[in-house]
Each structure stands twice: as C-alpha cells, then as structure tokens.
Amino acid sequence: AQSVTQLDSHVSVSEGTPVLLRCNYSSSYSPSLFWYVQHPNKGLQLLLKYTSAATLVKGINGFEAEFKKSETSFHLTKPSAHMSDAAEYFCVVSVLNTGGFKTIFGAGTRLFVKA
C-alpha cells in the first residue's frame, strides 16, 4: 500500500530564512515523488519531481528536495524564503503496479512567510 505523510500542517518562517517542509512516504513499489504548490484560489503547479534518477532534485523558484530511501523521506527545502512563497505545498507519491496507477496526495503544509 502507498501513503504519504506531511509532518507539519503549518510552517511559519521569516523572509530570508530557510524553509523546510517535511514529507515521509510509504510504498510497496518504487515510487515517483512530487512536490506541488498551490497559491490561494489557484490550481496546483509542479515544483519538482523524483523519478529514480538523481536523489537530489532541483525545482523551480530555488526549491530542492532530497530522496532518502533509507528514511523514506522527501523533504522540501529552500535556503531563503520570499514573501511570494506563502502558499500550500503538497507532497505526492505515485506508483505503477499490477493494479494500475495510483497517486496519493499528502494533506498539505501551509507555509506562512513573515516580513
């Protein structure tokens, strides 16, 4: 079975400080992992994805994530937060197995950025 847990429902940082959004996953098959961002009243936009290539993945807007199989984690980081980063972030695990394709979204982490 597959599952994804975003460890924090809310994260608050000051502008210019690092961002860490935590995601743990569980999967019986080799997963693909994604981070999406959703700004208020908008659809979701892909930040980055891991699909069994390099374990350190760089995305848009200075975000990156590291796939750690031993820890079953895929945490999202950014060295310096910007006000425009305030949004909701979703960690997603996808697998292809004998039953077809399955995509599971985490519950989301809302990022607040203080001036």
Place this chain on the structure above:
Amino acid sequence: NAGVTQTPKFRVLKTGQSMTLLCAQDMNHEYMYWYRQDPGMGLRLIHYSVGEGTTAKGEVPDGYNVSRLKKQNFLLGLESAAPSQTSVYFCASSPGTGVFDEQFFGPGTRLTVL
C-alpha cells in the same frame, strides 16, 4: 495555450440535482484526471482516463460518472448531488502516466450542495 480550463468556476446545487463539470485541455495530453479537494485531506482522485474513450476509477469514485468522448475533453457528472459532494474539484492532464509525468491542473470548480 490556455492549458487546462474548467467550466463552471462556481456552482450551487440542491440535494438531488444533477450537473456536469467540463474539463478541456489544449496540450494533446493522453491522460486526464478528476480530483476533489477537501480541507485537511489533500486531493483525492475520483476518476481518470488514459486516452480517448477510456475511463477508470480512482480512490473515491462513488456518486460520480465520467466520459472522455474526445481526447481534449473530460466530463465529470453528478447524477444526484449530496451535501457530502460539496468540495473543490480539480481537473488535470498529463502527456503520459501521472507516475512519471507532471500533471497540469485547471483552476478548479467550487461546488456547494445544499
């Protein structure tokens, strides 16, 4: 390119009424998806399609039907709306399977069932 568009943006229904949500994409994507988003639960897959004329059940398909008569369109139907179907609905598309490919999302439809 408009990307993925959804019609309507908002809708209020009474219990028992029916309606159809339309999703259109102009990127020639094979895969299309319907999700619902509820507070604190992320997105849950309702149905998806791997190509024109095909549909498959996702995680929460009960109470919904879908059709993919044309490659660019994916319709989501509610035959008899219930208050539990109050949610924000998102359509998405991807060139290949969503396991490896980015999904492109529409702006969402906010549905309220009274």
